[in-house]
Amino acid sequence: MPGGRGSGPEEEPMEAQPTSVLVVGGGLVCLSAAVFLSWRGVPTVLVERHSGSSPHPRAIGFTPRTMALFRAVGLGLHRSFE
């Protein structure tokens, strides 16, 4: 689906991959969990049923605490947003 979330039925099947943790879903909670687990050295695979991001914004702000946690693992805003 151009410019939107694809459902991905036409995509190639994924290769089998051994992992300690399988995170199902690529929303904010799952993406954050996967980032923090990986940062701690826990092998993590994340699967998401959509092939792209949502065409509609679903969050416009992060709390300072969230940003502090993201910064601790190397994630931050581009300078132009600060």
Ligand SMILES: Cc1cc2nc3c(=O)[nH]c(=O)nc-3n(C[C@H](O)[C@H](O)[C@H](O)COP(=O)(O)OP(=O)(O)OC[C@H]3O[C@@H](n4cnc5c(N)ncnc54)[C@H](O)[C@@H]3O)c2cc1C
């Ligand atoms: C229109 C809208 C505006 C919003 N605006 C704000 C805002 O301004 N600020 C704010 O803080 N919050 C906002 N929210 C709320 C915020 O988006 C949610 O709190 C947040 O997305 C929840 O994250 P989540 O990871 O729990 O779930 P989701 O973001 O819903 O992620 C779940 C993911 O799991 C995937 N999934 C589910 N089942 C499967 C499966 N079986 N296999 C593979 N993948 C699967 C889904 O496709 C989805 O991508 C908004 C929500 C909406 C709908």
